[in-house]
Amino acid sequence: MSLSSTLYLFFLLLIFFVYYLLPHRFRWMWLLLAGYFFYFTWQPFYLILLASSTTVAYVFGRLIKPSGSRFTLWLGIGLLLLPLLFYKYYAFLNQNLASLLGLWGEISPLPAWSPLVPIGISFYTFQAISYLIDIRRGYLKPALHFGYFATYLAFFPTLSAGPIERAKRVLTQLQTPQPFRYENAVAGLQLIAWGLFKKVVLANHIAGLIDPVFIQPDAYSGPVLYLSLVLVPLQIFCDFSGYSDIALGSARMLGIRLMRNFDDRVYASTSRIEFWKGWHISLTSWFRDYVYFPLSKQLRSRTGLYINLLIVYFLTGLWHGATWGYILWGLLNGLWLVAEHATKEQRQAFFRRIWPDLNTPLHRFLSTLLAYHVGMFTSAFLRAPSIGATGSLLGGLFSKNRWHLTDVVNLKPFLPILVALGLMDFINRKLQNRELPELVASYGGLSRWSFYLIVCILILTFGRISDSPFFYYQF
Incomplete structure (x- = not known):
């Protein structure tokens, strides 16, 4: 079920x-x-x-x-x-x-x-x-x-x-x-509706678009391969955070408060360090408290701490599944985090020569773009059926012969889902680390009921409410 x-x-x-x-x-x-x-x-x-x-x-x-x-x-x-x-x-x-x-x-x-x-x-x-x-x-x-x-x-x-x-x-x-508290029942239903929107409207439809690409990457052009890769982190986010919202909402209806598992806009992080602070928080905090801290308790050297970080992300990859793809995904994330930690001071000194204020919109945008693409390429190992399929996909992506302007027309099926993702991001921006029920309650009756109506119409019209398993059920 x-x-x-x-x-x-x-x-x-x-x-x-x-x-x-x-x-x-x-x-x-x-x-x-x-x-x-x-x-x-x-x-x-x-x-x-x-x-x-x-x-x-x-x-x-x-x-x-x-x-x-x-x-x-x-x-x-x-x-x-x-x-x-x-x-x-x-x-x-x-x-x-x-x-x-x-x-x-x-x-x-x-x-x-x-x-x-x-x-x-x-x-x-x-x-x-x-x-x-x-x-x-x-x-x-x-x-x-x-x-x-x-x-x-x-x-x-x-x-x-x-x-x-x-x-x-x-x-x-x-x-x-x-x-029984009426506000808990309402808040729980709101979270469940939002989770269903992410899962059945967004994640399921993204999966329908990119699954064939990952199964047979040689049959698709460069633009389609690239956009499919771009959508991988968003599909996993919508799928797993959608599950978490439904779980939190279900418990909330019973008066039980569970921990948040995702930051609302974790996909827009400006670094992979920031990303991992807001992604699957219950797992990353588990490894932090029960593996990283005990291993690092007596250490004083940076090298030792970096080795422990690699151990944690090797175990994180292994936790996801017993394949070399998952292990490689974990190690690649660990290596990038070590690189970010080790070069933090040098990078900041370099960029301050260009932007004295590192909080400028342009700098944040470029940092987010880099962090997202790192996550995008590493997620290919998490999403593809094998390392060989990942290699075929990345090879096709960087092949000159697969890129033609006429192939952009093949991206038309992706446009509706990009609009729906824009709607999700708009609401996530409004949340600003608040819970969804708090945001909805801050609006008047007309706006509140309009939100309910729009989400329900989208779920019933475009959603596929079925026994389609969540991505993280396999882990």
Whole structure:
């Protein structure tokens, strides 16, 4: 059941009405049942993995002491990682081991098997690991009520693709009585409508335009290849931030506030450092708090910090998937960030000779253009089906023979989606780090209802509300 499907909307309304009819002491049961049913509609068998991870995290959370041995913590983390490593990385490791041994005429000792990756396993595993580490650090007390803890890991809005929430934030809200508030219901519906607009009007239609280009890049001209590449970061943003808006809106209707996962105009960042501060915030902050900071705690040298940054982005690429394309994507992002950090002072000194004020519109525009194109080219490795397909696409893009003025006419199918993206960016500019419900509430009744009407008409007219999976479901 995709969050953008009609079935999900009916499911959410059922959960919403029953939730507020129940006394507080029974609500966790209803939400836990909802989470497990939601997961059941995807992969019934893998409910065993979700329940097992929940039990392991709960038991080890009770065993871990802030002043106790680290062995218990590492054992708990190891047991939580086992299903993730097996289901997500076994086939990749086995294929590469077989290729390596094949060079010497050896046969891989492991059986060939490509299991279906359980949906959401990367997200709920990271939540469980952060829970154990926070207990060990003394930031959090172990959960005493197994039901509330199980509900936290199986909370249906976040179960399939995050945000990767911290236990302290969500458990506290689940255990606190949440009275019905009209403003929460309205704000939640507004976020859901905005997320649906991004997903079914923008992301799905962009995917329909660029999927054939990435599958068969040799059949398209240079202008089409370039515009398809330009749209890749925007498609991923609309898809994943659209999912996050629906997840946040669903939780908001139940009185639960989740963390923001994206800055509104992260695609317009003036550097890749700025970009990564506002992109998939729940994941980047997870790696910062639980990998980068511990690795860098005793370091004083810049070289060591840069190596740790590369490690973090190598793991970020690997987290996205067990392919060399994802790993290369992570390393390329890490290398560019290291370059930005290492040359920051020299670059600023150079550009101040041209623009004494680095905040001039022209300088910001050129910086944004550069940062976007870096992200655009690295995203090709994230979006293309293979490194070979990425190479074909980039090769065609830089081939003189593929660029002709007459080919610009082939861009006509892209024009409606560019106009729709302009509408999204216009609203994102208005947000200025406010939540969408705050922006909508600041306008009068006529403007507010006009916004609702326009978004709903666009969704119903141009949207494809279906079980089309979100891009990040595969991770």
